[in-house]
Amino acid sequence: MRTPLPGVAAACGLAAMLLLGACTATGRQASDGAAVAPSPADEAAQQSTVDTKWGPLGPADRDLIVRVRQAALWEIPVGRQAQRRAARTTTRRNLGEIARRHAGSDALARQAAVKLNVPLPDQPTPEQQSWLSEITGKSGNDYDRTAIARMRTADGLLYASIGAVRGSTRNTLVRAFAEKCEPAVRARLKLLEGTGFVTGDTLPDPPQVASAPLPGNPKQPASPAPAATALLAGR
Template identity: 35%
Template sequence: MRSINGRGLFSGTGLIITGLAVTLVALVFPIWSYADRSGTGVDTLNATTVSTRFGPLSALDREFVTKVRLAGLWELPAGRQAAERGTTKAVRTAGEHLVEGHAFLDERVRDVAAQLGLELPNQPSEQQRAWLATLSSAHGRQYDTQFANILRGAHGKVFGLVAQVRANTRNSLVRDLADDANTTVLDHITVLEATGLVDFDALARDAASASAPPLTVSPAPPGPEDSPSPPVPATPSPAPSYSLPPAATGPPQEDDRREGGPKGADGPKGASSRS
């Protein structure tokens, strides 16, 4: 009897039972091994993500929305300035593209931020103000060259961020905004390069020597209360054509939502009804 049972393990029925057991173990093991994801990237992502009716909103999503607003705060004045002061038609055309593109994106980002309940900055960053000051102090051919290279360098850096957000966001509003930003940034890169003044060797050297830390994804975008520096003009010139985009209002209050939006909201044409 023992010999029969011993051979039974290797019989057809025994092999089938053994195969089923191995399959069951293979199916159960991944579930067990991935059950504890503490300390992983997924764990960090979930900890900094908030739920919205448009899909999960990650820290990188919020950072991206803020950066779209910041781009418009300095590139709109720079575009207006180039459209007036450029010494060549190509430079003036590039300035016009910047104005059109960022006027559109600024209205879009204000609308997205209002729907997601995010606050937006109303002043350019310190670096962006420095770029504007550099352009304002330049004249003639020097101005054209500075404009083309400063703006081309800035657009090249943001291009990768737009692609990263577009590829990974789970929020439909952020995804649509990234599509618009991608189209706009690529158009601006194209017209800036069409000036014939972009120093591609310098761009390559800057990229090779860049040692900046990775993008910091904050849990929330900086709002007016997070901007300790007092408001400063975008350029030394008080000319109205160099003014900043309209200030971004905060998320609508509950009473405002019931009444159809904040009263007296300041914003681009057509944006007040959605802010």
Template identity: 35%
Template sequence: MIAVRSSRRLQRWLVGIMAMVLAFLLAPAGLARAADVPIPVPPNSGTGLTDKGAGVVSAADRDFVIKVRLAGLWEIPAGNMAVEKSEDERVVNIGRSISAQHVTLDKLDIAVAKKLGIALPNEPNRDQEGWLNEMRNASTAQQFDQVYVDRLRAAHGKIFPAIATIRASTRNDSVRKLAQAANQFVMTHMTLLESSGIVDYGSLPTAPAPVAPGSGPVPVDNQMLAAAEENGIPGVSTSVILLVLAGALVAGVITTMRIFRTR
């Protein structure tokens, strides 16, 4: 009788230990990825970015500086219209924020253009005028909101990859710093527009299919693989290792319990 009670106590003890070990092994794995890894935010200072106008200015650089100016020429009045015409407080605040931020970005752009001798337009282009006319001619506040949000979200989606290309490739320090600022503004504006809850994602253009799948803009080389494997067994993920350890623990407990039952 005493042996049976001891065996049951041991079984309960082993089950409890197994539960604690499983909780230790498995729970932190997911939590660490969600909570312990900070979201990277570009710093406002100490980036090493200069603004001396130094470096060759390419045709793509000039086109980029002009496009930043054009963006402000229609998004500032569009935002002002949102404040006046929308009946949705979310859209009113989005329009006010984007308009004000483009005023700031426009000043940065004008300063860079002056430094580099780039002539800037003073009126929106034909497409942008057409979008502004759509907003002016909207018959209801709800129709205005949809046009405003969809046109701006689509425009930001088109300029976003262009900014990334210039930020990564330009040889001119002033253009590089402008691209850094523009990238952060555009990310903020896309997020603001999406917070309206009315973006028609189905109407946005899709990304082109890769010419050679797996060899796109993020190549995997030996250096990247080595960095990925520093904290684990090469070719084996942490999750797989934890599952194997948990399985081995369960098997060990079951075997131990069977041994005590046969005694």
């Protein structure tokens, strides 16, 4: 098993909790970007579900809106900086395009937040600020590789969160928001992968599954499975 990038393990854990319908209290952020530990009242409020005219608004719903906003707050600066500093033309072009496209996702998050009364952050989290510092400290291909690895991991986890919320939310506005965000994040993943810097050793480990079919014998080619409709004939 590969050693994940710093912060990836924690992010993977949060994505897994979202898939299970949970949401961890993350606390607030001070004006200087430092994390503020949540009080018991904060934690209770973060886990509460409130009624809206679009249906119940749960913690995972609010968290997704914040995550889309949060992604823009650090990926836009990286993309703009990469337009000037990246070593390869493809990196400069693709990350610049990502920065441009984030404006649309950020607008969606701000519109949803106003309608649903969800407070939004105005700066990157401390962890995201550390990524920005790490990327800025690199040069040449190391700059490209580090920026792309960080963004690809973060957007991969955001993509999983969007799917989890889209599949579980009872709020129709949040469902529509997730549907609009999914193609935007998928496009960012393709732009990152199109740089050539996304390789197996830069990706997080695949999710663990409870059961899976055994691999087939490579010496015995598998026969095509019959169509499902053929198996259901007469039923």
